Ligand code: HEC
C-alpha cells in the first residue's frame with residue numbers, strides 16, 4: 424500500500440511515497456523484539472511507537488545516526504544508533520509509516536500523590552519558573568500535533584521521564600525547545616508530568 428507522507432517531503436516539492444508492507448517486514452524482523460510487532464512494546468524498557476506521528480518517528484531515526492562530520496548523534500543511544508544505521512532513508516520512512524499506522528494501547532498513571540502536580544504542569548505549566556504548558560504544543564489530550572509535536576499520551580511513564588532527563592542532561596539534543604523546558608524542571612516535576620501523560624488517552 425502506498426501513502427503520501429507530509430511535512431519535509433512536501434516542503435521539498437517531491438511527494439514521497441511510503442511502502443507500508445516493507446515497513447511491516449522491517450518491523451517484524453528488526454524491531455519487534457523490543458518495540459512489539461504492532462508498536463506496543465510490552466514493558467517500559469522500550470518506548471511504544473504505535474500511533475506516533477510518522478514524521479516524528481522518521482526524524483528520530485535520522486537523529487540517532489551521527490551526521491557526516493559530527494562527533495556524535497543529536498540523540499545519543501547506542502542501541503538505536505545501531506539499528507537506525509542499517510536502514511536506508513526510504514526504509515526509515517517505511518517503518519515509521521508502518522508503526523504510525525498501528526493503534527497505541529493505553530497505559531495508566533500510577534502515583535496518585537504526584538499525578539495532580541503532573542496535571543497542573545501539563546495543563547498550565549509552572550508560571551513562576553517560566554515552564555510553558557505542555558498542552559500548548561502536545562495537545563490537551565497528549566495526541567500531539569502533526570508533524571512537529573509528538574504524541575505523548577499512553578507512553579510508559581518511565582520512558583517519558585528518561586527522555587526529559589536526557590533533554591535536560593544533553594544526551595538528547597534534537598530539540599532546543601525541549602532542552603530549554605526540561606532545564607527548568609526538577610526531578611519531582613519530571614516524574615509527576617511523566618506519570619500524568621501515561622494516563623492520558
Ligand atoms: C534491542 C532493543 C531495540 C530494538 C531491536 C529496536 N529499538 Fe528502537 N528503541 C529502543 C530503546 C531502548 C529506545 C529508547 C532510546 C532512548 O532512551 O532514547 C528506542 C527508541 C526508538 C525510537 C524513538 C521513539 C520516540 O518516541 O522518540 C524509534 C523511532 C525507534 N526506537 C525505532 C526503532 C526501529 C524502527 C527499530 C527496528 C529497525 C528499532 N527501534 C529497534 C530499543 C530498541
Ligand code: HEC
Nearest residue numbers: 555556557559560571572573583586587597598600601616
Ligand atoms: C514549544 C512547544 C513545546 C512545549 C511547550 C513542550 N514540548 Fe515537548 N516536545 C516538543 C517538540 C518539538 C518535541 C519533538 C522533539 C524532536 O523532534 O525530537 C517534543 C518532544 C517531547 C518528548 C519526547 C517524546 C518521545 O517520544 O520521545 C517529551 C517526553 C516531551 N516533549 C514532553 C514535554 C513536557 C512534559 C512538556 C511540558 C513540561 C513539553 N514537552 C512541552 C515541543 C514542545
